[in-house]
Amino acid sequence: MSESYKDKKVITIGIVSELTGLSPRKIRYYEERKLIFPERTKQGTRKYSFSDIETLMEIADKIEDGVQTFEIRKEMLKKERDKMLEDKKKMIQGQLNAHFKIRKQ
Amino acid sequence: MSESYKDKKVITIGIVSELTGLSPRKIRYYEERKLIFPERTKQGTRKYSFSDIETLMEIADKIEDGVQTFEIRKEMLKKERDKMLEDKKKMIQGQLNAHFKIRKQ
DNA sequence: CGTGTAAGGAATTCTGACACG
DNA sequence: CGTGTAAGGAATTCTGACACG
Numbered sequence: 001m002s003e004s005y006k007d008k009k010v011i012t013i014g015i016v017s018e019l020t021g022l023s024p025r026k027i028r029y030y031e032e033r034k035l036i037f038p039e040r041t042k043q044g045t046r047k048y049s050f051s052d053i054e055t056l057m058e059i060a061d062k063i064e065d066g067v068q069t070f071e072i073r074k075e076m077l078k079k080e081r082d083k084m085l086e087d088k089k090k091m092i093q094g095q096l097n098a099h100f101k102i103r104k105q
Numbered sequence: 106m107s108e109s110y111k112d113k114k115v116i117t118i119g120i121v122s123e124l125t126g127l128s129p130r131k132i133r134y135y136e137e138r139k140l141i142f143p144e145r146t147k148q149g150t151r152k153y154s155f156s157d158i159e160t161l162m163e164i165a166d167k168i169e170d171g172v173q174t175f176e177i178r179k180e181m182l183k184k185e186r187d188k189m190l191e192d193k194k195k196m197i198q199g200q201l202n203a204h205f206k207i208r209k210q
Numbered sequence: 211c212g213t214g215t216a217a218g219g220a221a222t223t224c225t226g227a228c229a230c231g
Numbered sequence: 232c233g234t235g236t237a238a239g240g241a242a243t244t245c246t247g248a249c250a251c252g
Binding site: 023026029063 | 232234235
């Protein structure tokens, strides 16, 4: 789980472009459509993570399949929602387990 | 062991500078002294990995302690040598184990 | 030896816009 | 809608060198 490297935003758009094969124009456009969220340096240069790069490649695949950015965004939001519910479920389960700990032994 | 992210050289010198607190001048100098080995883009811009950043911080600590770059380089070479011997040892041990596998059962 | 700085050039990045479809 | 491109400006990076100590 310690994804310190994978999620750290340190890669500039030129290198992301090389790594993904996507033009800077496309990469900026997907940000405009709220599919990726790079950070910025003080001067405003975009910084991406390895995670962002993976997301970009998934986006590229879907675009190629004719999926519109709006649809892709909906899918991403749905996945996030499902994941949060899943996490919440696990958390509650954990609390229950802790609560009935004595009984279980 | 899959350090795909940690060892991938994708970070430009400006961001490395921010992350380490070292000036670009220092970072380039340590390369000149053969303490780090960034890759280059086609146009010659240096690209560093997270590993490089960690190495840089170790170097900075030693420099602060008054250790000269030449000494640091010697230490690094020594460590590499020791590590290779260790690896070789393990490899041979593995071969021996494989060779006498039947006997061991 | 280690590091700052000014110098000049080349390549990057940014934004807003026009174009095409 | 998705993407290319020319435009103009600002910031980055590079190298070789001089400076100080």
